[in-house]
Amino acid sequence: MDCLFCKIINKEIPTDFIYEDEKVVAFKDISPQAPVHILIIPKDHIPSNDDITHENSAIVGHVFVLAKNLAKEYGLEEGYRIVNNCKEHGGQSVNHIHFHVLGGRQMLWPPG
Numbered sequence: 001m002d003c004l005f006c007k008i009i010n011k012e013i014p015t016d017f018i019y020e021d022e023k024v025v026a027f028k029d030i031s032p033q034a035p036v037h038i039l040i041i042p043k044d045h046i047p048s049n050d051d052i053t054h055e056n057s058a059i060v061g062h063v064f065v066l067a068k069n070l071a072k073e074y075g076l077e078e079g080y081r082i083v084n085n086c087k088e089h090g091g092q093s094v095n096h097i098h099f100h101v102l103g104g105r106q107m108l109w110p111p112g
């Protein structure tokens with residue numbers, strides 16, 4: 001399958017993982033939008049949040065617990081933002097579900 005994140009997960013594209021378990025990988029975004037910008041990616045090829053169901057939704061809780069743990073590891077005691085861009089209007093550019101963890105600066109609201 002021609003999916004960038006599947007290739008990263010399968011180690012076809014060498015990437016430094018900061019975390020890996022049987023369900024997810026995490027690594028630093030190649031184009032960081034904050035001093036800390038981590039991507040957490042489920043290993044299953046779920047295209048977007050539109051494909052989350054009650055059957056597969058446990059992965060989202062797993063991601064959020066990991067986001068909290070990585071935020072602590074990366075010194076984000078003052079807070080952080082978890083972002084999921086969904087499909088075109090959400091600004092999704094890679095069609096494999098992923099969660100951004102952003103921190104190390106004041107986040108703004110409303111988002112762009």
Ligand code: AMP
Pocket residue numbers: 004015027028029030031032039084085091092093094095
């Ligand atoms: P999104 O725009 O929400 O789909 O997020 C995709 C993210 O993947 C963007 O923030 C990109 O900078 C990031 N990205 C794309 N290719 C790579 C890569 N090879 N390694 C790390 N991050 C990447």
Ligand code: ZN
Pocket residue numbers: 003004005006007044045046095096
């Ligand atoms: Zn994929």
